[in-house]
Amino acid sequence: MDQVEIFKALSNKSRLEILNWLKNPELHFSAEHQNSSGVCVGIIQEKSGLTQSTISEYLTILKRAGLIEATRSGQWTYYKRNEEAFAALSKLIESEI
Amino acid sequence: MDQVEIFKALSNKSRLEILNWLKNPELHFSAEHQNSSGVCVGIIQEKSGLTQSTISEYLTILKRAGLIEATRSGQWTYYKRNEEAFAALSKLIESEI
């Protein structure tokens, strides 16, 4: 758990927005673009207004920080939050940092 | 409470180290360089190994993010943690982000 890497991943308005969308995917994305593994990249990109390459990079940053997980299924990659990571981060800030 | 500003402030190893020292100042600094208002800049600088200007800047960044508070006393500025900010951040991550 690299603290600096996590905080850097969170230091961006667009990435915070993505995390917020992924908190309640059914509220923000149509059912056809999500499943139990998460939400596909394309629909996140479309909602964000940023380019495909940027969103792909941002998802990679969030994933490397451990905040989200990826599942490949056919030509799609589905991303969802890793809630354990957020719980751990909350505890870390509460008692360690 | 600007989330991005807070996470940026936390996205640096030296600043995290300072926050850690300020969590238990009596453990990390001699009594003569601290009081109830916190720890003075010079002793933080000395311990960090960074230059005076850098530490002053870093303390300003942490202060602008609301994570620490400054108290001027004579020619010294004492800095201490704002624990309410950390508690609020922990809750924010636990339930909002």
Next chain:
DNA sequence: TTGGGATATCGGGATTTTCCGATATAACTT
């Protein structure tokens, strides 16, 4: 087996961050 769709990676210009030395300011001392 080839074409198209979804995602990842590459290369880069613009901006921000990192950390420094030099300088300014403010308060204390003599």
Next chain:
DNA sequence: AAGTTATATCGGAAAATCCCGATATCCCAA
């Protein structure tokens, strides 16, 4: 008033980040 000490601010070189367009890869369908 002049010198000293503590801290803040300024200017800048190097590195990192932001976000893009172009290209590569991977998978499916015809």
